[in-house]
Amino acid sequence: xxxxxxxxxxxxxxxxxxxxxxxxxxxATGGSFSMRAGVIDxxxxxxxxxxxxxxxxxxxxxxxxxxxxxxxxxxxxLFSMLHAVMHINYKVNGSISGMAVNLLAAAMTPLLLTIVxxxxxxxxxxxxxxxxxxDWLMNIxxxxxxxxxxxxxxxxxIALVIISWIFMFKTTFGLRMRMVGxxxxxxSAVGLNVKGYKYFGVxxxxxxxxxxxxxxxxxxxGMFVKDMTAGRGYIAVVINAFGRYxxxxxLAGSAFFGFFDALQTIFQSVLPSxxxxxxxxxxxxxxxxxxxxxxxxxxxTGKHVED
Amino acid sequence: MxxxxxxxxxKVYPGTVALKNVNFTLNEGxxxxxxxxxxxGKSTLMKILYGMTEPTSGDVYYRGEPIDFRRPxxxxxxxxCMVHQHFMLVPAFTxxxxxxxxxxxxKNGFVDMKEARKVVKDLISQFKFxxxxxxxxxxxxxxxxxxxxxxxxxxxxxxxxxxxEPTAVLxxxxxxxxxxxxxxxxxxxxxxxxxxxxLKETIALADRVMILxxxxxxxxxxxxxxxxxxxxxxxxxxxxxxxxxxxxxKNIGEVALRVSGLTVEEDGKKKVNNVSFEVKAGEILGIAGxxxxxxxxxxxxxxxLRRVNSMELxxxxxxxxxxxxxxxxxxxxxxxxxxxxxxxVKEMSIKYNLILGYHREDDCCDSRGxxxxxxxxxxxxxxxxxxxxxxxxxxxxxxxxSGGNQQKVVIARAFSHxxxxxxxxxxxxxxxxxxxEYIHQQMIELRDKGAAILLIxxxxxxxxxxxxxxxxxxxxxxxxxxxxxxxSDIEMGLLMTGGRSMIEGEL
Numbered sequence: 001x002x003x004x005x006x007x008x009x010x011x012x013x014x015x016x017x018x019x020x021x022x023x024x025x026x027x028a029t030g031g032s033f034s035m036r037a038g039v040i041d042x043x044x045x046x047x048x049x050x051x052x053x054x055x056x057x058x059x060x061x062x063x064x065x066x067x068x069x070x071x072x073x074x075x076x077x078l079f080s081m082l083h084a085v086m087h088i089n090y091k092v093n094g095s096i097s098g099m100a101v102n103l104l105a106a107a108m109t110p111l112l113l114t115i116v117x118x119x120x121x122x123x124x125x126x127x128x129x130x131x132x133x134x135d136w137l138m139n140i141x142x143x144x145x146x147x148x149x150x151x152x153x154x155x156x157x158i159a160l161v162i163i164s165w166i167f168m169f170k171t172t173f174g175l176r177m178r179m180v181g182x183x184x185x186x187x188s189a190v191g192l193n194v195k196g197y198k199y200f201g202v203x204x205x206x207x208x209x210x211x212x213x214x215x216x217x218x219x220x221x222g223m224f225v226k227d228m229t230a231g232r233g234y235i236a237v238v239i240n241a242f243g244r245y246x247x248x249x250x251l252a253g254s255a256f257f258g259f260f261d262a263l264q265t266i267f268q269s270v271l272p273s274x275x276x277x278x279x280x281x282x283x284x285x286x287x288x289x290x291x292x293x294x295x296x297x298x299x300x301t302g303k304h305v306e307d
Numbered sequence: 308m309x310x311x312x313x314x315x316x317x318k319v320y321p322g323t324v325a326l327k328n329v330n331f332t333l334n335e336g337x338x339x340x341x342x343x344x345x346x347x348g349k350s351t352l353m354k355i356l357y358g359m360t361e362p363t364s365g366d367v368y369y370r371g372e373p374i375d376f377r378r379p380x381x382x383x384x385x386x387x388c389m390v391h392q393h394f395m396l397v398p399a400f401t402x403x404x405x406x407x408x409x410x411x412x413x414k415n416g417f418v419d420m421k422e423a424r425k426v427v428k429d430l431i432s433q434f435k436f437x438x439x440x441x442x443x444x445x446x447x448x449x450x451x452x453x454x455x456x457x458x459x460x461x462x463x464x465x466x467x468x469x470x471x472e473p474t475a476v477l478x479x480x481x482x483x484x485x486x487x488x489x490x491x492x493x494x495x496x497x498x499x500x501x502x503x504x505x506l507k508e509t510i511a512l513a514d515r516v517m518i519l520x521x522x523x524x525x526x527x528x529x530x531x532x533x534x535x536x537x538x539x540x541x542x543x544x545x546x547x548x549x550x551x552x553x554x555x556x557k558n559i560g561e562v563a564l565r566v567s568g569l570t571v572e573e574d575g576k577k578k579v580n581n582v583s584f585e586v587k588a589g590e591i592l593g594i595a596g597x598x599x600x601x602x603x604x605x606x607x608x609x610x611x612l613r614r615v616n617s618m619e620l621x622x623x624x625x626x627x628x629x630x631x632x633x634x635x636x637x638x639x640x641x642x643x644x645x646x647x648x649x650x651x652v653k654e655m656s657i658k659y660n661l662i663l664g665y666h667r668e669d670d671c672c673d674s675r676g677x678x679x680x681x682x683x684x685x686x687x688x689x690x691x692x693x694x695x696x697x698x699x700x701x702x703x704x705x706x707x708x709s710g711g712n713q714q715k716v717v718i719a720r721a722f723s724h725x726x727x728x729x730x731x732x733x734x735x736x737x738x739x740x741x742x743x744e745y746i747h748q749q750m751i752e753l754r755d756k757g758a759a760i761l762l763i764x765x766x767x768x769x770x771x772x773x774x775x776x777x778x779x780x781x782x783x784x785x786x787x788x789x790x791x792x793x794x795s796d797i798e799m800g801l802l803m804t805g806g807r808s809m810i811e812g813e814l
Contacts, residue, residue, distance in 0.1 A: 172411045172418050179397055179408045186395035190409030190459075191380035299398060 011142065013262050015149040021251075021258030022150075022157050022219070023048070023212040023229075027236035028243060028250035029164050030076075030208030035245045036168060037201025038181035038300040042098030043083040044209045045233025046105035047076040051213025053109040056224040057116060059126045068126070069153075069214050076210015077203050079105060084202040088195055094302050102233070110226050121226050128222030129153060153211070153219045160208065164247040177201060181298035188305045209233065231281065238284050242291050245298065257283060308335045310498055311356065311387075311467065316365035318351050318522075325351040326362070329524045331517070333467065338489060338499045340513035340531070342506075342543055344739040345709040348522040349502050353469050357389050358382040388465035390456045392472040398445035402455050403427045405444055406462045430461055434491055450481030457488065468492065470501045474508055475737050478598050478765065486512050504543070504739045506536040507768075518542045540740050548744050551768075553791070554751050556775045560588035561623075563759035564639070564728040569618040571604040571783075578604040579615075580783040586728065586759040591750065593774030593791070594763045597803050601783035602732070602763050603644060609730050609761070610634050610641040622728055635664055640726035642717055644733050644763075650717040651705045658687030658701040661720050694719035695745060711742030718746055728759040735769060747773060767799060781805050 027048055031041035051072035058064075058071025079101050086097035110120065117123050132155065133148035140147075168174040180187040180197040188194050216232070217224045239257060243249025260283045267276045313331040317324070326348045333339055343349045354360045356367065358376025367374050369385060376382045379389070396405050403420070406427050413419035427440045436454050438447070444455060453473065460468055470489075474482045489499055489512065503509060509516055509531060516529035516539070525542050540548040564586040571579040579601040586592045596602060607613035609620065611627075611634035620627050627637045635641070643649035651660050662671045662683060670686060672678055687701035696715045698708055705713055714734065721729060731750065735743040750773060754760050764770050770777065771791045779787040779802040787794075787802050794802070 170418065171416045172413060173416060175404065175408055175411060175418055179400070182397040182399055183395065186397055187409070189379060189391070189395045191378070191383065192409055296399070 007142075009266075011145050013259075013266065015146045016262035016265060017255065017258045018146065018150055018154060019220070019258075020261040021254045022154050023215045023232055024236050024239055024257055025161065025251055025254035026157050026212030026215065027209040027233055028239040028254055029161055029247045030205035030212070031236055031240035032168070032243070032245045032247055032250055033164070033177075033201045033204035033208070035201075035240060035298055035301065036181045037177050037198045038184060038298055038303065039084070039087060039198050039202050039205075040094035040098060040301055041205055041237055041240060042095050043080060043101035043233075044098075044205065044236050045229055045231065046098075046101035046103070047079045047206045047209035048213035048216070048229045048233045048236075049102075049105040049109055049227070050075040050079040051210030052217040052228050053105075053112065053123075053213075053224045055210075055214035055218040056123050056126055056222075057112075059218060060124060063127075065127055065129060065218065068218050069211070072214030072218065073207045073210045076206040076208070076213065078206070080202050080206025080209070083206075084199050088198045088202070088304075091304055106227065109224070113224070113226065123224040125221075125223045126218075129219045151219055153215045157211075157215075160211075161247045161251050168247065178298070180300065182300050184300045184303050184305045194305050209236070212236070235280060235284050238287055238292075241295055241297070242287050244295055253287075309333070310335045310370060312368040313352070313356065314366045314368070316352065316355060316362045316367075318348075318355065318360070319363045324522055326355075326522045329365075329519070329522070331356075331524075331527070333498055333500060334515075335466075335498055336493055336496050337514040338493055338501065338512055340509040340516045341500055341502045341519065342504065342509055342516055342539065343519035344504060344543060344741055345711055346521075347519040347543075349519050350471065351522075352519070353389070353471065353500065353502055356382070357387060357469060383463055383465075386464055386466035387469070388460035388463055388467070389469040389471065390453070390460060390473060392475060394452050394456055395459075396444050396452055396455060399443065401441050401443055402438055402447075402458075403440045405455055406430075406440075406459050410463065426462070427458065430458055434458075434461065434488065434495075436488070448481070449476050450478070450484060453477070453481075453485065454488065457492075461492075465497065467498045467500070470499065472503060472737075473501055474503065474505060479767070480597065482508065506539045506543075506740070509539065510534070510536065520545055544741050548740055550740065550744055550747070551772060553772055556590050556754060558755075558757075559590045559775065560757060562586070563588040563623055564761070565619075565621040566609065567619045569605070569608055569620075570616040571601070571608055571613065572616050573604065578783050579608065582783070582785055584778060584785065584788075586761050588727075588757050588759050589754055590775045591754050591760040591762055591773050593770035593777045594761065594780050595767060595770045595777060595799060595803060596763075596765075596780035598765050600780050600803075602780060604783075605780070606641075606644060606730055606732050606763060610639065632664075638725075638727035640721040640724060640729040642721050642729065642731040642734055646710075646713055646717050651713060653706040653713075654704060656702045656704055657691065657696065657698055657708075657716055658683050660705055660716050661687050661690050661701075661723075663720065665720070665724055690719045690723055693723075694749070709739075711738035714738050714742065714746065718749060722749060722753050726753075726758055728761070729753070730761050730763070732763045733765060734762070735764075735766070767796065771799075779803055 027044045031044050034041040054075035055068045055072030059068025083097045083101045086092040087094045113119055113123060129151035131149050131151055137144050137148050176192050177197045180192060180194050184194045213229060216228055235257060239250055239253035243253040257280060261280045264276045264279055309332055311333040316326050316329045318326040329352060331352060341349045355362050358379045358381050403424050407423045411418045412422040412426065424440055431438055431440060436458065438451055438454055444452060473485060477485060493499060513531045516531050517527040518525040518529065520543060562585045567583040569579055569582045570577060604613065608615045608618055611629060611631035622637055622639060627634055647653060666672060671683055684701065691701050694715050697712050705716065734746050750760060762770060762773055774791050777789050777791050778785050781803060
């Protein structure tokens with residue numbers, strides 16, 4: 001009897017781990033595109049937050065979950081373009097233009113909540129993505145129930161990680177994008193359109209971070225809550241560095257963070273909730289201090305051809 | 308057969324005329340040396356050929372047809388490629404990735420790595436380059452990195468290869484290897500242009516020499532086998548240049564700098580092993596050696612920049628130890644190995660670079676720690692005039708200056724503070740003949756004023772010409788002490804590469 005209970009607990013922690021992994025994973029994978037193209041990914045938080053808000057608004061307007069999801073992705077891209085234009089065209093320091101995106105999203109979403117819904121703090125509730133739980137899946141022991149408590153975006157996210165990795169490391173476009181990120185002068189000298197690749201990398205970070213943000217709102221609660229990303233975009237920046245700017249590294253890093261995030265559910269009954277809620281941030285600091293050694297960002301990060 | 312012809316090329320930049328009516332031809336299968344001082348216009352001329360900039364007037368013909376390159380890529384497509392002085396490589400990529408990036412083999416958007424590796428391997432063996440296609444470029448030596456650059460060019464099927472100052476960063480051994488490679492390329496029918504100001508190398512390598520001076524063509528038909536380096540430098544500078552003549556010290560005084568038992572360990576290896584020597588006042592002591600045999604560690608130990616395992620350093624009998632500031636204060640000046648990374652702050656103006664390290668002294672700074680701007684400006688102007696630093700004003704940034712003028716700023720700073728002893732490393736690396744001559748004169752003048760000079764240089768000619776006494780360093784040890792001119796270049800070369808026993812056996 002004891003063993004059964006523990007098993008159920010393990011399954012529920014792992015299922016919860018995966019749910020908490022998805023938004024981090026999507027944002028961090030997006031960040032790896034941006035970093036590999038040589039643009040710092042500090043705007044992930046804002047792009048995520050935009051994705052959270054606009055995906056709910058899209059579904060609220062159209063009644064369709066999928067169109068809402070598309071709204072989330074597109075809004076992420078639009079916010080990322082602010083970063084891109086400032087940094088790539090006007091050579092604003094990438095950390096500052098990234099922060100500008102974060103500040104804009106943090107200020108704009110509560111304002112729109114008031115304008116669109118006349119509410120402060122949270123939006124109206126819309127439909128949300130339901131779990132993907134066909135009977136055949138439930139019948140697989142252990143793994144079945146874990147996967148059955150995930151929704152469609154989880155499976156999309158896993159597929160995107162694999163596709164992203166293949167894209168970055170196996171295709172011509174990926175090789176060239178990485179060359180731009182490592183040495184824009186060398187890339188330009190062999191005739192590559194450096195700005196184009198940088199724009200692409202940033203746009204991908206916006207799309208994936210927007211999708212990650214949509215998972216938080218549309219994928220879980222069916223509503224937007226003010227500041228609902230709660231620093232996950234920043235954590236994704238750390239995960240991306242931790243995962244050496246590689247989608248699979250991002251997967252491992254996100255799962256690591258997701259696990260500690262999920263542990264909250266257990267410790268909440270034992271420890272004061274304020275302490276427990278610190279967990280992901282404490283883990284972030286520990287990773288920054290101990291986990292980033294030996295890692296190296298693409299050498300051309302923040303450099304322009306004209307320098 | 309003529310492959311490139313440039314007619315009446317003029318290039319005007321705001322404020323200066325870089326090229327005046329220059330005609331240029333290149334024949335198939337020749338090595339052409341484009342010789343000139345910094346600012347003579349040789350780089351501009353090549354940038355026009357390579358499509359990096361457009362001429363103000365004039366025409367370019369390639370295989371008889373007029374061409375108008377707008378971007379380097381246009382030139383690459385026609386088979387005109389450039390090996391840049393500052394390598395265009397990605398250190399984190401493998402050799403193969405570096406070579407193929409931008410024109411990869413493969414289909415459907417995927418890179419065919421197998422095919423790429425095969426092509427690169429074939430190229431490497433065809434030209435006997437001896438590089439592993441799967442190593443990361445960051446693990447290669449400078450000479451090997453240059454070979455990767457050449458491979459990049461060959462992979463793109465270059466017929467004309469322009470090399471911009473290819474030997475500036477190479478050790479003498481690597482220069483020899485490069486020349487073997489370039490001759491092999493010539494034998495394969497490639498046409499090669501090297502932009503350089505090094506005369507010996509020009510004579511050793513080129514089939515034809517073209518000389519530019521102040522944007523004008525001086526000669527384009529010099530046969531290197533019929534001229535001496537002195538004649539070449541005269542054509543290049545426009546007056547007689549004294550680089551080879553020795554000026555032995557006349558009044559050598561007491562021992563000024565005495566170093567004993569210097570040992571420096573790095574990564575568990577003894578980079579400098581129990582080295583002792585002394586330099587007398589009014590003497591230049593030269594240290595010859597192939598780079599990487601402990602010179603860097605030696606220099607840093609003698610200037611207080613590095614913690615040593617053991618050393619006793621006496622300057623005029625007084626023991627000196629501690630931080631680099633203490634060494635500087637005691638009167639040991641330093642002209643560092645690499646002016647851009649250690650000698651100067653390139654974003655800062657000339658006048659502030661001229662006081663770096665000495666900025667706490669009374670003529671720069673008052674008792675409250677506030678810089679005296681007027682005095683600094685005055686001092687800057689005085690040194691700029693005295694050391695012939697060519698710049699619009701002392702407020703110009705270092706990065707706007709040529710290599711020779713940058714080095715003059717370093718020299719001015721160190722020499723103007725009346726050092727008792729001075730450690731000078733590679734004083735003329737990457738500077739042109741005119742500046743080289745000037746720097747040598749300054750060193751001799753400083754010596755004759757009674758300073759003890761320790762000269763470390765990879766340029767054997769420089770050490771031989773300037774030194775009053777000569778040490779040879781190999782693997783962290785002093786393997787020989789001699790007088791300049793006593794040993795032949797071959798004997799010196801043997802000493803520098805560890806062949807001591809061989810020489811002693813023969814003598």
